[in-house]
Amino acid sequence: MTTISTGRQGEILAVFDRARVVIRAALESQYLVPEEDLEAIECSLYEWFDRFSRRPDCQRAVVSLRPSLFRMTCKAAQDYWLWKHHGGRIADDSLRGALSRDPEEIAIQLETRVGEMEEKDRS
């Protein structure tokens, strides 16, 4: 069944926990998500990533799925503002700029940041 080994479940938690710092930073500083909504978005992202990592197409190491989590973070921010503004125009230029950027580009940026954090931890 989809109940998975504690090993993989632990891996999912660990990968998400490590990524959470940069996810929060991106949501706060690039996507200007108000503090009171951050936890809810993070919670959605965790639930999604937990199930995503158990799909039959995602059998490789969980850490290799992290770019997908970052792409989905961008998608979550876009969905959030789309809903918040009922699809209307967003006045803030920097937010508009962040929302119009390619999620892939932002995901690479976030992945690099986590990589740097891990490098720092090792040294």
Next chain:
Amino acid sequence: MSGELIPFPLRKRHLSQEGSAAAAERVLATPIEERRENASKLHLDDPELLLSICELLRSRVESEPAVARDDAEFLFAYLAEAGRTVGHFDERDYFLGELALIAGGACRFLFRRDEARRWFVRAEAKFVLTENGSANIARLAYQKLALATEERKFDEVLEGASLWAVTFKSLGLAEGALKCLFLEGNVLRETGRVPEAVAVFERICVEAEETENVRLLAIATGTLAQFHRLLGNVKEALACAAKALPLLQQTQNRVNLAKLRWCVGDILREQGNGAAALDSYRLALRESEEIGIRGDMAALHLVVADLLLDAGLDRQAEWEVRAALPIIDEEHMIPEGVAALGLLRESLRRRKIDRHALREVHGFFPPG
């Protein structure tokens, strides 16, 4: 958490990972006609539950393809309803794609090729919208190649299988890569290159054993039994069949179990043991009937007819052919064998079965 955020994909999770497995069994045990009215009680749009259901259905494709197809079809229709939301972000598209892929795979086993193709189109339309879409498209490509194998498009399959095997490996999907080898081996067998096919399947067995993939090991060993039989290696064929039988039973792979019994029937027949062969064919036929593999049912009726003709039991053979023909007609099977089918039908009308036409018609079915 802000209360006004409810319409955003921040939905309450109903089921735990552990509870979802039992809930999935409960949903599938509920008659289809009762599921819609009990949808909220059954949590039919719960993503954790759907993940468990899809896993169950994938395993049932090889044990109860008709049931798996009906279940996947129901859930697909339910989730496809306008306004239905499931989980977060891409999850609705993912589940729709997954259910369509399961339904299509089941239809392939059921010999419903047009229906399988329609499901594959639906799966593709949904998978392209999902994260990690390329891996799902690769899984779909495998199903399409398997269908092409059954349609005897061998050049297409040989080229595609080697290309996709590389892609599966680069996507980290080792099982997919191994399954592409199955296709290659099956085409080699179909094109008369049986020794090469044996080499391919021996490689599959080694890799499946190394990765402890019992499901693929069971199928590959059963297939090797068939290939060794074709080469006249009766001892090896029987050894493979003996090894495959418990593995197929363990993995509840009734589709391949029926094919193995068919293969054992062929071996016994070649050894001159017609009565035991007939028993084995009948067992295979019963298994095929129970799980609704109508292609194998029709082919087995023809094999049994051929055996009965050998024994001089012409009237009984006639009944077997009469049992096969409606299935062939209803399912629009072997459109490429219309001429042979006409000759067989005509000989039946004259109550003197045309043996050549019988074998020609049988030759259009995938081997047992």
